[in-house]
Amino acid sequence: MKYDFLSIEKKWQDKWDAAHVFEAQDGSEKPKFFALVEFPYPSGAGMHVGHIKAYSGLEVVSRKRRMQGYNVLFPIGFDAFGLPTENSAIKYNTHPRILTDRNIEKFSQQLKRVGFSFDWTRVIDTTDEDYYRWTQHIFVEMFNKGLAFRDTALVNYCPHCKVVLSNEDSQGGKCDICHNDIVQKSKDVWYLRITKYADRLLQGLDSVDYLPQVKQQQVNWIGKSTGAFVNFSVKGADEGEMLRIYTTRPDTLFGVTFMVIAPEHPLIEKYRDRITNIDALDEYKTECAKKTEFQRTQLVKEKTGVKIEGICGINPVNGKEIPIYTADYVMMGYGTGAIMAVPAHDERDYDFAKKFGIDIIEVIKGGNIEEAAYTGDGDMVNSDFLDGFTNKKDSIKRMIEVLEEKGIGEEGVQYKMKDWAFNRQRYWGEPIPIVHCPTCGMVALPESELPLRLPAVENFEPGEGGESPLAKIESFVNCKCPKCGGDAKRETDTMPQWAGSSWYFLRYIDPKNDKAIADPEKLNYWMPVDWYNGGMEHVTRHMIYSRFWHKFLYDMGEVNTEEPYAKRTAQGLILGPDGEKMSKSKGNVVDPNEVVDQYGADVLRTYILFMGDYGAAAPWSDSSVKGCKRFIERVCDLKTIIQGKGETEKLTSAFHKTIKKVSNDIEDMKFNTAIAAMMGLLNEIFEVGQLTVDEFKIFIRLLCPIAPHICEELWEEIGGNGLCSLAEWPSYDEAKTVDSTVEVAVQVNGKLKGTVMLALNADKDTALSVAKADAKVASAIEGKTVVKEIVIPNKIINIVVK
RNA sequence: GCGGAUGUGGCGGAAUUGGCAGACGCGCUGGAUUCAGGUUCCAGUGAAAGCAAUUUCAUAUGGGUUCAAGUCCCUUCAUCCGCACCA
Numbered sequence: 001m002k003y004d005f006l007s008i009e010k011k012w013q014d015k016w017d018a019a020h021v022f023e024a025q026d027g028s029e030k031p032k033f034f035a036l037v038e039f040p041y042p043s044g045a046g047m048h049v050g051h052i053k054a055y056s057g058l059e060v061v062s063r064k065r066r067m068q069g070y071n072v073l074f075p076i077g078f079d080a081f082g083l084p085t086e087n088s089a090i091k092y093n094t095h096p097r098i099l100t101d102r103n104i105e106k107f108s109q110q111l112k113r114v115g116f117s118f119d120w121t122r123v124i125d126t127t128d129e130d131y132y133r134w135t136q137h138i139f140v141e142m143f144n145k146g147l148a149f150r151d152t153a154l155v156n157y158c159p160h161c162k163v164v165l166s167n168e169d170s171q172g173g174k175c176d177i178c179h180n181d182i183v184q185k186s187k188d189v190w191y192l193r194i195t196k197y198a199d200r201l202l203q204g205l206d207s208v209d210y211l212p213q214v215k216q217q218q219v220n221w222i223g224k225s226t227g228a229f230v231n232f233s234v235k236g237a238d239e240g241e242m243l244r245i246y247t248t249r250p251d252t253l254f255g256v257t258f259m260v261i262a263p264e265h266p267l268i269e270k271y272r273d274r275i276t277n278i279d280a281l282d283e284y285k286t287e288c289a290k291k292t293e294f295q296r297t298q299l300v301k302e303k304t305g306v307k308i309e310g311i312c313g314i315n316p317v318n319g320k321e322i323p324i325y326t327a328d329y330v331m332m333g334y335g336t337g338a339i340m341a342v343p344a345h346d347e348r349d350y351d352f353a354k355k356f357g358i359d360i361i362e363v364i365k366g367g368n369i370e371e372a373a374y375t376g377d378g379d380m381v382n383s384d385f386l387d388g389f390t391n392k393k394d395s396i397k398r399m400i401e402v403l404e405e406k407g408i409g410e411e412g413v414q415y416k417m418k419d420w421a422f423n424r425q426r427y428w429g430e431p432i433p434i435v436h437c438p439t440c441g442m443v444a445l446p447e448s449e450l451p452l453r454l455p456a457v458e459n460f461e462p463g464e465g466g467e468s469p470l471a472k473i474e475s476f477v478n479c480k481c482p483k484c485g486g487d488a489k490r491e492t493d494t495m496p497q498w499a500g501s502s503w504y505f506l507r508y509i510d511p512k513n514d515k516a517i518a519d520p521e522k523l524n525y526w527m528p529v530d531w532y533n534g535g536m537e538h539v540t541r542h543m544i545y546s547r548f549w550h551k552f553l554y555d556m557g558e559v560n561t562e563e564p565y566a567k568r569t570a571q572g573l574i575l576g577p578d579g580e581k582m583s584k585s586k587g588n589v590v591d592p593n594e595v596v597d598q599y600g601a602d603v604l605r606t607y608i609l610f611m612g613d614y615g616a617a618a619p620w621s622d623s624s625v626k627g628c629k630r631f632i633e634r635v636c637d638l639k640t641i642i643q644g645k646g647e648t649e650k651l652t653s654a655f656h657k658t659i660k661k662v663s664n665d666i667e668d669m670k671f672n673t674a675i676a677a678m679m680g681l682l683n684e685i686f687e688v689g690q691l692t693v694d695e696f697k698i699f700i701r702l703l704c705p706i707a708p709h710i711c712e713e714l715w716e717e718i719g720g721n722g723l724c725s726l727a728e729w730p731s732y733d734e735a736k737t738v739d740s741t742v743e744v745a746v747q748v749n750g751k752l753k754g755t756v757m758l759a760l761n762a763d764k765d766t767a768l769s770v771a772k773a774d775a776k777v778a779s780a781i782e783g784k785t786v787v788k789e790i791v792i793p794n795k796i797i798n799i800v801v802k
Numbered sequence: 803g804c805g806g807a808u809g810u811g812g813c814g815g816a817a818u819u820g821g822c823a824g825a826c827g828c829g830c831u832g833g834a835u836u837c838a839g840g841u842u843c844c845a846g847u848g849a850a851a852g853c854a855a856u857u858u859c860a861u862a863u864g865g866g867u868u869c870a871a872g873u874c875c876c877u878u879c880a881u882c883c884g885c886a887c888c889a
Contacts, residue, residue, distance in 0.1 A: 212806085213806060213807070213883090213884085216805075216806060216884090217805095217806085217883095217884060217885090220805070220806090220884075220885060221884095221885085223885090223888065225888070225889085227889080245889080246888095246889065247889060248888095248889065249889085260889090303887085327887095328887085329887045329889090330887080330889075331887080331888075331889095333888090334888045334889075335888075335889065338889095339889045340889085341889085342889090346889070347803085347887090348887055348889075349889085351887095414888075414889090415888095416885090416888055536883075536884085539884090540884085540885095610814090610815095610826085610827070611814065611815085612814055612815055613815075616808085616815095617882085617883095618814065618815085619813090619814075621813080621814065621828070623813095623828055623829070624813090624814065624827065624828050624829095625828095626828080627826090627827045627828055628827080630827090630842095631826095631827085633842095661818095672814090672815070672816085672826085672827095673815095673816065673817095673825085673826080675826080675827090676815090676816070676825065676826035676827075677825090677826080678826095679825095679826055679827075680825070680826065683826090743822085744822090745821075745822040746822090747821090747822085747869085747870075749869080749870095750868095750869060750870050752822055754822095755822065787869085788869060789869090790821095790869050790870080792821060792870095795821050795822090796821045796822075796870080798821085798869050798870060799869090800869050800870095
């Protein structure tokens with residue numbers, strides 16, 4: 001049967017809308033289910049099939065949960081601040097507000113066409129001043145608690161985008177937005193002290209149900225290492241001058257033959273008068289500064305460096321004098337910017353020592369230090385009081401005890417994660433609500449002055465020096481200090497794109513509240529997010545940032561849970577038909593609108609979920625879409641064979657099995673096998689050639705979360721009560737999912753010889769005698785001695801003969 | 803380099819967690835319907851051999867454990883994704 005999907009789909013979308021079926025109820029007695037998907041950035045290009053896949057997973061789970069009686073909150077919104085819109089604004093000379101509204105409208109239309117069961121009464125837009133008023137509120141709280149601060153630092157600067165980027169946004173020395181090389185620049189920037197929460201962000205992972213790879217990436221990102229700080233006194237420097245280093249292997253202290261400090265290390269500046277080769281050091285530093293991050297981390301890590309003449313370190317455990325080098329393999333940004341080098345047991349130190357002809361002293365046995373650094377475990381040697389220690393845990397512990405006793409070092413922890421560079425010199429972002437007062441310093445705006453609105457500007461281009469377009473608006477910049485009332489100037493930088501998305505899920509709970517982020521009672525009811533699904537690309541940045549904000553809000557008493565997301569899963573990419581990542585330049589992008597035009601939303605939804613493992617990447621295939629279209633059409637054809645003759649035994653058991661499988665598979669996000677099971681059932685029904693109205697209704701309800709429009713239409717035609725989307729989810733009888741007789745495979749010496757039909761749970765003797773009666777089995781064992789007989793009930797029989 | 807994952811027909815992918823490999827879908831082959839294309843329906847479809855029943859081989863690679871391995875252990879290779887001189 002052909003069906004007019006375009007009018008059917010529109011009809012039901014309108015009916016759902018009119019009946020408010022997908023609106024979440026506050027304060028309901030029902031169990032709640034808060035399903036969250038990553039809200040889109042409304043780009044000018046419109047939606048992508050990837051968006052549809054990202055939302056389809058929890059869409060199906062949400063629809064099923066509603067049918068199971070849950071009060072479901074499945075919201076959507078728009079993360080609309082950001083550079084692409086601002087760049088379009090410059091290009092087309094149109095205000096980003098206008099572009100954003102236009103794009104949001106477009107996205108909303110597309111989402112509605114696919115029939116997603118979002119609660120459209122709770123839509124949020126991060127660029128709405130009623131929304132960013134609360135983003136600013138959180139920033140002010142952080143500022144007042146000392147978690148937002150300003151510092152001059154070497155920052156990652158993108159000359160193309162003219163913005164400072166966080167470490168996270170400049171991985172591999174490339175700008176995350178335009179992919180051009182970034183440069184290091186000294187600038188005054190805002191930071192959020194996320195490092196203060198590093199340990200809690202790590203520990204919190206124990207209490208949540210995230211995909212293992214999601215957890216692993218976050219653990220790696222936080223990058224906790226434990227070790228020790230050790231203070232080396234410096235000969236030739238002032239009395240009491242200490243060169244402080246961080247090491248994970250303090251127990252190798254007796255193997256130290258040199259030290260290395262980063263080229264930017266302050267020790268060099270401090271003692272430039274006493275260092276006899278300062279010119280060479282200056283030259284080296286300049287050379288290093290010229291290298292891009294990419295060059296500095298090139299695959300071939302040829303070590304470079306310069307020995308510092310005039311000062312040297314003293315090994316605190318044995319008093320030996322050791323040379324100090326500067327080299328760019330040591331970075332100022334990690335640890336103390338200085339290391340003790342143990343070439344015998346560290347590959348980098350080994351390479352450096354070989355190149356510069358420095359001694360190599362073995363302190364851990366097990367390798368051959370003539371040939372390579374030995375980084376494995378082994379007995380300690382040449383190490384005084386550590387000699388004879390056989391285990392690294394013990395030797396580290398002992399050394400730390402000694403260091404602490406003597407006051408020359410202590411146990412310490414380091415994180416790879418750095419504080420979050422939190423400002424951009426751009427227009428289309430949340431203004432940072434801070435005033436610079438000549439007398440009071442930096443002052444946060446009081447709550448009553450929030451929101452601090454973005455002023456109208458003529459020109460969105462950032463200034464040449466990289467300052468924000470807001471800096472040119474005098475009426476915005478000049479203001480009174482909220483504290484002393486004197487003349488002051490506003491901060492002109494804006495927040496990065498990640499700000500608005502760091503707390504958005506909270507706003508869905510109470511999107512119109514003008515007194516608080518959300519009403520505490522409602523927060524209490526809805527939080528935490530029960531299930532969050534999104535892309536792997538957001539696992540380290542967005543998720544860590546938002547967990548950090550949430551923990552801060554928890555500490556402030558503004559939210560009731562320490563972790564925002566109870567469960568996190570991720571969908572895989574949809575690749576182009578050529579198997580490559582979809583991109584405009586490759587011309588392999590599939591437009592969801594075109595698919596809906598041609599096949600309808602139900603077919604699009606079914607295909608996207610049927611493509612393969614939801615968590616894995618899979619290429620788009622136009623011909624496979626047709627297979628799903630056939631499936632939907634064949635479901636419509638079921639109507640023609642409905643009969644009142646009563647149930648057939650074969651189908652009854654098939655239905656119970658399918659209900660069980662579909663119910664479980666949806667919860668496990670195994671949508672492909674859920675659909676396959678329904679296809680299988682459909683085939684069986686056509687083989688039997690008849691089914692009852694009740695069976696048909698079960699089928700329609702099982703399919704409803706996946707292809708809701710056609711199911712509503714069929715439900716109506718068959719005289720179902722109310723809306724199919726609100727009908728009760730079918731239940732199954734476990735006893736009816738198992739057959740009374742089972743087909744059991746019979747093997748002889750592990751080779752399949754045939755199958756026999758046995759009663760369920762038939763005993764071993766019966767099973768064997770039936771098996772041996774099989775002609776093929778009998779001939780295979782004839783004249784041989786039976787060595788062993790294995791019977792796994794309902795599964796397999798294996799007869800071992802000789 | 804480190805960490806994680808993946809590897810199954812022509813293709814996308816299944817496999818109740820050690821028990822009949824290839825469910826379901828696409829594609830393909832043959833047939834029916836059709837003026838024809840499309841659609842729909844029926845049958846077939848991992849490879850090789852055979853008229854056949856059947857036999858042999860087959861889950862990247864090589865080995866191992868087991869009555870039994872896609873699944874567990876070890877080796878090698880390939881692809882993808884993170885991180886990357888993190889001391």
